[in-house]
Amino acid sequence: MSSTPTGTAPTGNTKPALTGAKIKQRKGVVKSQAKFEPEVFRDALYKHLEGISPEDWDAFATALDKAGNTLEYRKYADPLFEILIVGGILAPGGAFVDDGAPPSPFSIAGAKSDKLEDVKPFVDVLEKLIRRYKFLQRPLEESTLNGILQYVNRYEVEQRNKLAVATALMIQQGLASASVLSTLQKDHLAKDDLAISFIDLVFRTYLVDQTMDHLASSLRKGGVRNWLLFFPQTKRDQPNIVASHFRSAEVGLPQVAEYWQKRQQKDIRDQTVARLGEMVSSDEDAASIPEVVEFLQAQMKSAGVGPEDFVPFIWEGLMKAVDWSVRQDQLEGAVLKELKKDCPILEPFCSSARAQISLINSIQLFCYADTRVIKSFPKILQTLYNGDVISDDAILYWAQKGAKAQGKAHFLKACEPLIRFLQEDDDDEDEE
Known part of the structure; x- marks a missing residue:
């Protein structure tokens, strides 16, 4: 006498079903359905960065590399770069999330000054991180950097300058496309010469180690063609405003004007x-x-x-x-x-x-x-x-x-x- 398996026999179009069997979800599904908790991610990241000497760049690069083995960089790419660039997680509107957390032990905003030699080591660490986790580059240039630049008017002058230098280096080193600069063409950022002042520093930093042709190629690939939009609306009708601006003694970029x-x-x-x-x-x-x-x-x-x-x-x-x-x-x-x-x-x-x-x-x-x-x-x-x-x-x-x-x-x-x-x-x- 043959035994009959436990369950319901299929009838018609009904699919067979096992009773009492528990199907385990795959890890990827579990992670994607998990609650989004950027503050928890930040606190965990800080633990990897704590105790490292302020200018020990190799140690920071190693810590970020190691943290990627346990933290979900793919899911938290935006908070990750916000922490590493401006020093904390940004809330809608550009302000930091107000939960009493200290600034990040490592961030471009925390550089000693806005000089090239003080900002470049931070960008080099980011480059090593992106080279290790290649999937991070896309969210940096398509999401995070645009999100940070759209609130550039909220930053102090020195912080803004640090960001301009870092942006130039990230474009120059291929970490981001020049398309991120288009964010600065919004009218509320262009007024009071804020956007064009930012662009001046981006161009000046870029041209320290590269030619005007290289910069022009980056801008062209990024779709940045109408430079007039970096100027306030009230100045865009002035004859030859772009060339005269870059040729002025104050800006001192005649190669850009030419x-x-x-x-x-x-x-x-x-x-x-x-x-x-x-x-x-x-x-x-x-x-x-x-x-x-x-x-x-x-x-x-x-x-x-x-x-x-x-x-x-x-x-x-x-x-x-x-x-x-x-x-x-x-x-x-x-x-x-x-x-x-x-x-x-x-x-x-x-x-x-x-x-x-x-x-x-x-x-x-x-x-x-x-x-x-x-x-x-x-x-x-x-x-x-x-x-x-x-x-x-x-x-x-x-x-x-x-x-x-x-x-x-x-x-x-x-x-x-x-x-x-x-x-x-x-x-x-x-x-x-």
Whole structure:
């Protein structure tokens, strides 16, 4: 006679169930469902850090490494970094949790001063910790650091400066993305020059050991493009405010000002070329010449450059309007036709000799780079001369000592008839 197991036999769609069996939950499930107690975590962490000499950095790094074996760093990542950066757990609003706990034995806020040499050892300890527990990097740059920076207006000046130096080092060492700086672009932080003062110190610290190109790359990867938002709203409309700020004697970061100007000019160049090509196209909706000139004058003002630097942008934009799909034997005619139409656009920006030479050199480089129109160079110059855009003096100066090195011999040879004509015309005027 066979024995029957204890339990309920399945009937229909009912699943079998064992009675009296206790299923044990996995450790991960138990941990995730456990009560969130950051204060308990803090007190346990303090025990690992107590008794270590204030500047024994290796001992702090070892203690934090060891604490990770028993404390739940993954669950308490935010409180962990708040303790190690500002010295305690932050409550909503940026104040410390008020439960009578002392400041952390180890924190960037507890550094002797805001000097680089006093802050860097703390960041180096954080780097060792993150290298050991790689999962900590993501919450640091996506959560904790943003949360700390959004309350930077609540800190004393020295504490704020320590945080700025530490932030620069964390970005430089790859512990956090420069995207954390976008938090400072909120209006309540930008007012009273608080945000831009913080950024000044971040940039200055970063550039101690790295180049401006390296800093620019970090900012670009972090999506920090509009630096105007670090300034108070009342200052954002001031002409060239970013470059003039960083170039000032008080800030003393001319390399930052130079980079910003070059970047602005590149952005404005791209905008000008694209928009101008659309405005002067042969479509019926093409803009009027006064409208085009007004647009270009506004762009030149925004770029903060003179006509001699802006004329190459105009030339490139005008060439966008040429129909480059025509046959090779018709291309020269298409280019000259476009130029005859556009001489009134170029003329207001070519009133000086420097601007005219700049335009000629832009055309030289353009024809040198595109062999389809390399033979058209003399006729292009003649068209612009007839359209009162460039003068005979500008062409003669270019031929004598102003030409670019690229294809110089070829272009001078091709322009000999035009140059000879202009020289003879000059001589006739002198005799009269």
